[in-house]
Amino acid sequence: MNLFNIIEEIEKVDPEFNDRISPRRDAIKNISSFGSKVALAAIPLALGDLFKKAYGQAASSSVISVLNFALTLELLEATFYNTGMQASGLVTDTAYIAQIQADENDHVKFLTSAITAAGGTPVTAASFAYVDFTAGAGSMNGPFSNVFTNYQTFLAVAETFEDTGVRAYKGQAGNLLGNQTYLTAALSIHAVEARHASAIRYLRTSKYGASVLPWITSSASAGVDTSGAASNDTGIALVNANYGGSTPENTTVQGGVDITTLPSLEGSTTSVAVASAAFDMPLTMAEVLAILVPAFAQTK
Amino acid sequence: MKTETELNNGNVNMARRSFLRYAGAGVAGIGLISAASSCHKDHNVTPSGTIDVGSGDPGILNYAYALEQLEAAFYTQVIATPYSGMASVEISFLTDIRDHEVAHREFFKAALGTGAIQALTPDFSSINFSSRASVLTAAKAFEDLGVTAYDGVGYLIQNPAYLVIAGSIVSVEARHAALIGNLITFGNFASSDQVDATTGLNASNKPSVVLAAANTYLKTKVSARSFS
Numbered sequence: 001m002n003l004f005n006i007i008e009e010i011e012k013v014d015p016e017f018n019d020r021i022s023p024r025r026d027a028i029k030n031i032s033s034f035g036s037k038v039a040l041a042a043i044p045l046a047l048g049d050l051f052k053k054a055y056g057q058a059a060s061s062s063v064i065s066v067l068n069f070a071l072t073l074e075l076l077e078a079t080f081y082n083t084g085m086q087a088s089g090l091v092t093d094t095a096y097i098a099q100i101q102a103d104e105n106d107h108v109k110f111l112t113s114a115i116t117a118a119g120g121t122p123v124t125a126a127s128f129a130y131v132d133f134t135a136g137a138g139s140m141n142g143p144f145s146n147v148f149t150n151y152q153t154f155l156a157v158a159e160t161f162e163d164t165g166v167r168a169y170k171g172q173a174g175n176l177l178g179n180q181t182y183l184t185a186a187l188s189i190h191a192v193e194a195r196h197a198s199a200i201r202y203l204r205t206s207k208y209g210a211s212v213l214p215w216i217t218s219s220a221s222a223g224v225d226t227s228g229a230a231s232n233d234t235g236i237a238l239v240n241a242n243y244g245g246s247t248p249e250n251t252t253v254q255g256g257v258d259i260t261t262l263p264s265l266e267g268s269t270t271s272v273a274v275a276s277a278a279f280d281m282p283l284t285m286a287e288v289l290a291i292l293v294p295a296f297a298q299t300k
Numbered sequence: 301m302k303t304e305t306e307l308n309n310g311n312v313n314m315a316r317r318s319f320l321r322y323a324g325a326g327v328a329g330i331g332l333i334s335a336a337s338s339c340h341k342d343h344n345v346t347p348s349g350t351i352d353v354g355s356g357d358p359g360i361l362n363y364a365y366a367l368e369q370l371e372a373a374f375y376t377q378v379i380a381t382p383y384s385g386m387a388s389v390e391i392s393f394l395t396d397i398r399d400h401e402v403a404h405r406e407f408f409k410a411a412l413g414t415g416a417i418q419a420l421t422p423d424f425s426s427i428n429f430s431s432r433a434s435v436l437t438a439a440k441a442f443e444d445l446g447v448t449a450y451d452g453v454g455y456l457i458q459n460p461a462y463l464v465i466a467g468s469i470v471s472v473e474a475r476h477a478a479l480i481g482n483l484i485t486f487g488n489f490a491s492s493d494q495v496d497a498t499t500g501l502n503a504s505n506k507p508s509v510v511l512a513a514a515n516t517y518l519k520t521k522v523s524a525r526s527f528s
Contacts, residue, residue: 093487095487096486096487099487099489099490100490102497102500103490103495103500104500105500106496106497106498106499106500107499107500109499110499110500110501166471169467170464170467170468170471173454173460173463173464173467174460174463174464177457177458177460177463178455178456178457178458179455180455183454183455184451184452184454184455184504185501187450187451187454187467187470187502187504188451188501188502188503188504189500189501189502190451190467190470190471190474191447191451191470191471191474191502192474192490192495192500192501192502193471194470194471194472194474194475194478195474195475195477195478195481195489195490195495195502196478196489196490197471197475198474198475198476198477198478198479198482198489199478199482199489199490202478202479202482202489206389206482213393213396214393214475214476214478214479215396215400215472215475215476254407254465254468255407255411255461255462255465256411257407257410257411259403259406259407262403262406262407262410263402263406264399264402264403264406265376265379265398265399265402266399270399270402270403270406271399274396274399274400274403275403277396277400277472278399278400278403278404278407278469278472279403279465279468279469279472280467280468280471280472280475281468282464282467282468
């Protein structure tokens with residue numbers, strides 16, 4: 001029996017395995033330096049511990065709640081794209097939107113299995129009393145009543161969802177501080193949400209002439225706009241809050257450094273547009289839930 | 301099977317050995333090794349001229365500062381000597397990205413203060429700035445690298461405020477990466493070389509991997525010994 005062969009076998013199935021267990025590598029090194037008989041006897045026990053750590057069975061309830069919050073967002077996003085792709089004649093850029101749809105469904109699967117492996121109970125589609133993308137609080141006839149019949153509304157709502165997803169993940173990073181497995185996974189999804197946000201924005205501007213850039217650019221010349229109006233470029237005033245909050249998107253001070261006072265290629269200062277676009281801002285879990293509940297969804 | 305540490309030490313030793321081979325004299329070599337192994341101060345300059353980013357959160361911030369210096373220098377050159385036929389919309393996008401990267405660079409410089417590593421000298425000799433394909437290929441490499449770099453060290457950050465700032469920057473890098481991908485090939489915003497087709501997770505990389513790539517574009521080489 002060779003422990004390192006086992007790890008190589010696992011790596012074939014799970015390429016991330018080495019990264020998952022990296023904090024345990026010292027333990028492996030210690031095992032390999034034992035006398036051979038002692039080491040052989042110790043391996044089954046050590047392996048069990050290894051798997052627990054690697055697949056997070058020791059994950060705390062707060063980590064699981066963060067993962068379930070993330071899964072809730074991914075379920076909403078996946079459902080949004082699944083519904084849009086099924087709506088007859090809605091989506092023109094089929095391959096483009098299908099890529100995003102596939103990523104969101106992959107995120108659902110990944111988070112579901114991660115939560116299960118960690119000993120938690122994942123949120124499912126059945127956990128929702130309703131999901132209403134018209135923002136009608138269950139009436140299915142809210143302000144975005146044409147979200148699945150008008151492609152431009154669909155794309156504007158998609159942009160909002162992606163930007164909000166980026167902000168939501170960022171807001172949870174601190175709750176996963178120092179956690180190699182879960183923080184790294186969350187950051188990896190966060191980056192993909194940002195790719196999607198950029199992609200939807202690029203599609204809207206390059207093909208449909210919307211006044212948006214791949215990044216969130218605030219128009220306000222001064223002051224912190226907690227309402228979000230200054231940073232909401234979707235064309236839908238109803239989603240201002242998605243760009244506002246306690247640390248709104250038009251924030252220009254980072255870690256005590258006022259970005260607008262820093263030199264740029266234009267001179268001794270930096271414009272508000274650049275200073276705000278260069279840094280995406282987080283939303284707290286409470287802020288995200290206030291946006292989503294009850295307008296878009298309600299859990300049972 | 302070697303541990304990660306052993307592998308990395310092996311690489312360092314290999315690098316040192318080949319450096320010594322070029323340096324020639326054995327006696328001089330011994331002096332260099334002892335000098336190198338006694339250098340444990342933050343972001344010091346080793347005899348071979350490599351800048352180390354240091355340790356702890358300042359080390360992570362300096363690591364980010366090094367990468368932002370590289371990106372800012374690249375886009376500054378892109379806009380200073382635009383490739384032939386750069387469309388006005390591309391000028392606008394690439395100028396915005398340049399300005400974001402400069403803002404990131406200047407932020408880290410200001411935040412680190414006297415703890416900042418020196419200004420790095422880039423080496424863009426492998427990039428043909430008059431070619432759209434060459435420039436966008438390099439841009440994609442820089443943006444993708446930046447995303448994997450931030451995501452790969454997030455868990456090492458100890459101060460939650462720094463973690464949020466790193467998060468604030470990495471999503472903008474990901475927005476850039478997706479745009480550059482789209483400019484190269486429409487729809488190529490989450491390519492399978494960066495986003496796992498099964499999990500939907502973006503790749504992340506250790507500093508040793510990131511810096512090996514970044515150093516090919518730097519005259520001033522950078523290391524992150526305490527994070528390898």
